[in-house]
Amino acid sequence: MVLNYRQIKNLGDRPMQDKVIIFDTTLRDGEQSPGASLSINEKLEIAQQLAVLGVDVIEAGFPVSSPAQFEATRRCAEEVSGPTVCALARAHEKDIESAGTAIGPAKSKRIHTFIATSAIHMEHKLCKRPGEVVKMAVAAVEQAKTFTDDVEFSPEDACRSEMGFLIEILTAVIEAGATTLNIPDTVGYVLPYEYGRIIGELAAKVPGIGKCVISTHCHNDLGMAVANSLAGVRNGARQVECTINGLGERAGNAALEEVVMGIHTRPDFFGKDRDKALTTNIKTTQIHKTSQLVSRLTGFVIQPNKAIVGANAFAHESGVHVDGMLKDRSTYEIMTPETIGLTGSRMVLGRHTGRHGFSDRCKQLGYKLSKDEEEQTYERFLQIADKKKEVYDEDIAALVNDEIHVVEHTYVLEHMRVVIDTDTTPKASVRIRTRDVVQEAEAEGDGPVDAAYEAIREATGHSPKLENYSIKAVTSGKEALGEATVKIKSDGRVYIGRGISTDIIEASAKAYIDAINRMVAAQDKGEEPGLKAEL
Numbered sequence: 001m002v003l004n005y006r007q008i009k010n011l012g013d014r015p016m017q018d019k020v021i022i023f024d025t026t027l028r029d030g031e032q033s034p035g036a037s038l039s040i041n042e043k044l045e046i047a048q049q050l051a052v053l054g055v056d057v058i059e060a061g062f063p064v065s066s067p068a069q070f071e072a073t074r075r076c077a078e079e080v081s082g083p084t085v086c087a088l089a090r091a092h093e094k095d096i097e098s099a100g101t102a103i104g105p106a107k108s109k110r111i112h113t114f115i116a117t118s119a120i121h122m123e124h125k126l127c128k129r130p131g132e133v134v135k136m137a138v139a140a141v142e143q144a145k146t147f148t149d150d151v152e153f154s155p156e157d158a159c160r161s162e163m164g165f166l167i168e169i170l171t172a173v174i175e176a177g178a179t180t181l182n183i184p185d186t187v188g189y190v191l192p193y194e195y196g197r198i199i200g201e202l203a204a205k206v207p208g209i210g211k212c213v214i215s216t217h218c219h220n221d222l223g224m225a226v227a228n229s230l231a232g233v234r235n236g237a238r239q240v241e242c243t244i245n246g247l248g249e250r251a252g253n254a255a256l257e258e259v260v261m262g263i264h265t266r267p268d269f270f271g272k273d274r275d276k277a278l279t280t281n282i283k284t285t286q287i288h289k290t291s292q293l294v295s296r297l298t299g300f301v302i303q304p305n306k307a308i309v310g311a312n313a314f315a316h317e318s319g320v321h322v323d324g325m326l327k328d329r330s331t332y333e334i335m336t337p338e339t340i341g342l343t344g345s346r347m348v349l350g351r352h353t354g355r356h357g358f359s360d361r362c363k364q365l366g367y368k369l370s371k372d373e374e375e376q377t378y379e380r381f382l383q384i385a386d387k388k389k390e391v392y393d394e395d396i397a398a399l400v401n402d403e404i405h406v407v408e409h410t411y412v413l414e415h416m417r418v419v420i421d422t423d424t425t426p427k428a429s430v431r432i433r434t435r436d437v438v439q440e441a442e443a444e445g446d447g448p449v450d451a452a453y454e455a456i457r458e459a460t461g462h463s464p465k466l467e468n469y470s471i472k473a474v475t476s477g478k479e480a481l482g483e484a485t486v487k488i489k490s491d492g493r494v495y496i497g498r499g500i501s502t503d504i505i506e507a508s509a510k511a512y513i514d515a516i517n518r519m520v521a522a523q524d525k526g527e528e529p530g531l532k533a534e535l
């Protein structure tokens with residue numbers, strides 16, 4: 001059953017919003033991605049960019065789960081203005097207390113409380129009867145109301161819950177004061193038609209639901225998260241929970257950029273049977289930048305064919321397509337790259353570009369650099385322009401990020417030599433400066449990168465476990481800059497390092513040293529491990 005606008009409009013006293021609320025959970029559900037771990041400052045940096053992007057709600061964390069989660073949520077509440085700041089809490093007194101306290105400083109704040117409602121979860125995980133679960137949900141909402149009027153309730157694993165029980169618990173939490181009802185497909189099980197029908201049925205049958213916003217929260221185990229979310233919207237949901245780049249548990253959550261561009265690109269569909277098309281508050285031109293930031297800070301590389309934000313999302317290769325594009329872009333382009341913030345002009349800089357031209361381009365690309373940062377980045381730009389004749393916007397972005405997102409340089413790579421030939425084991429030697437001391441080391445390895453990493457371990461005296469290593473070309477062509485990303489693990493914490501260079505072995509070595517510098521900085525500050533929320 002797909003309801004049309006007039007049917008939805010007749011479902012009671014729901015004010016028919018034309019806006020779809022975008023609830024971003026990159027910092028909570030997204031951070032639950034295996035291997036993702038953000039420091040408090042990195043979370044704040046993402047939260048500030050989410051505010052610029054125009055999300056309505058930021059789910060900043062799960063405060064009860066660790067002191068670092070609490071602190072990250074509290075700092076978002078204190079420092080991020082614009083979006084509502086939300087904290088997650090199980091339907092437990094101590095969770096709600098912690099969430100309420102953490103969001104205290106926010107101008108606009110929300111508590112999101114949840115409890116599982118499927119028979120499988122109630123029996124095997126909670127070991128509770130349905131009646132007890134309803135009581136806990138009501139008590140949680142009532143307690144949350146003592147901190148804020150804006151209370152969201154989620155029946156976890158809703159899509160595998162009995163419809164009768166869902167109606168019962170949602171009716172009870174509405175009476176207790178819940179203002180947003182979120183319907184999670186926790187295990188990514190349902191298909192778009194089914195999800196749309198669940199939302200439509202709840203919208204039609206839960207007494208009092210007209211006063212509330214219905215929300216979607218879809219996981220991507222079957223690759224349906226975005227399609228399910230949009231089916232929910234089509235059937236009356238007016239909030240979508242999503243993450244940048246689709247990060248999240250297992251296969252992830254609905255990708256914000258895909259949901260938003262779906263609504264943006266198809267006003268004919270989302271305006272069908274309505275007086276006005278649905279819209280969001282998202283500044284679509286900030287999508288690309290936000291996606292890159294999240295990828296960089298989490299170390300999750302974006303697959304090239306990823307919808308909207310993948311490197312190939314707007315690339316046309318085949319002759320027929322290129323020919324069509326040249327005649328009229330609409331032949332093969334349903335949205336323009338400019339809409340998501342990719343600059344149309346491919347301005348190329350080179351070694352003759354002066355300080356002023358470089359600084360202007362950085363500003364146009366949205367970077368606000370201090371005088372020192374500008375100086376430092378310009379020097380590095382000249383070195384790269386010497387090796388690589390044409391420097392593109394993507395190179396500048398990689399360069400700026402490489403230069404200004406550094407922690408204090410405990411270790412600096414002064415020199416590296418790598419010897420490889422097909423018949424002998426690769427060898428590397430490095431010279432690394434540590435404050436006033438210079439350490440040299442030599443090592444062999446399975447490959448040139450392995451040899452370089454072994455030499456770095458010997459010179460620095462640190463041997464963190466290498467969890468992940470990837471390398472990508474920032475632009476195309478044989479002179480492209482290589483960007484290496486590594487993840488290392490020490491004492492249960494993951495540290496991400498990046499390095500760029502026209503030489504991929506050097507980029508790899510720099511990335512490893514960057515990760516070690518971050519690890520040392522965190523250990524010096526006594527940052528505790530376990531920022532990641534564990535549900």
Ligand code: KIV
Pocket residue numbers: 029114154156157184185186187217219
């Ligand atoms: O997937 C899920 O059910 C959740 C809840 C906490 C809303 O993330």
Ligand code: ZN
Pocket residue numbers: 029184186217219249
């Ligand atoms: Zn989830």
